[in-house]
Amino acid sequence: MNEDAIAPDAAAPVWLYDGLCVFCSRWVLFVLSREKAPLIRFVAFQSDEGRALAARYGVDPDDTDSFLFIEDGKALEKSDGVAAVCARLRRPWSFAALMTVFPRSLRDWGYDLVARNRHLLTGKRAYCMAPPPEWRARVTPPDALI
Incomplete structure (x- = not known):
């Protein structure tokens, strides 16, 4: 069985993302x-679960304009959330978590700049991306678009 096809348990970390944003979907x-x-x-x-968690x-x-990374009952926003996600990636991508050496105000300024302009960079769609079959158990799309 493909390791990515394994469904995570309910205690797994959760990334709340904008399911209609092309930029966000590509990051997922x-x-x-x-x-x-x-x-x-x-x-x-945009899903029922996402609305409840938000x-x-x-x-x-x-x-x-932000996403949440929820782990162990704690929600991290903006650059703190990005750093937490990056720390879970394989090398060399995990090195991006070292961004935390910079002041949060500077990191969040950069995050906000990208977040405000993400639709200009990649667009927005009227439907959610469809992840490959091996990842579908881990991705909850917007309910209205299923």
């Missing part, structure tokens, strides 16, 4: 193909 596929171990669950803000952590699921 990037991480899926470069994780050290297939553990992260990817949940679209509300639990005080994020408006209709204003998705």
